[in-house]
Amino acid sequence: MNKDPSLNVLGETLATCSLAPMTGFFRNGACDTCAADEGSHTVCAVMTAEFLAFSKYVGNDLSTSRPEFGFVGLQAGDGWCLCASRFLQAHEEGCAPKVNLVATHARALEIVSLAVLEQHKTTG
Secondary structure, three states: OOOOOOEEOOOOEOOOOOEOOEOOOOOOOOOOOOOOOOOOEEEEEEOOHHHHHHHHHOOOOOOOOEHHHOEOOOOOOOEEEEEHHHHHHHHHOOOOOEEOHHHOEHHHHHOOOHHHHHHOEOOO
16 A cells, blocks of 8 residues: 655645554544545544544444554544544534644545635644
8 A cells, every 4th residue: 555645734744643643544643544545534623522423323333442453542632533523513513623734644635625724723
């Protein structure tokens, strides 16, 4: 699997999203992607309690630990490479998490507009 160029939505070098918990399609801490990443795990989202509850409700429980998969479970404040379509769905439902733009891969723009991502950008 060859990674796509590591560029963010601002056209700059992609920053790390999270090392603890380790995230990303490649589990390298960045929202890097490739053709095999059918879910487009490209949005560096900062989890909120509201989003975690929404995700669990729609069938993707990100808050429960799954040690058999090496997954500790996410908490509010954690960074995570989220599927762009799930982010867009949460935005449309009014419960999108915050977004770290410098750590969000440019391929996210194939699904979510920059204007929508900017509405949820982190300030710090």
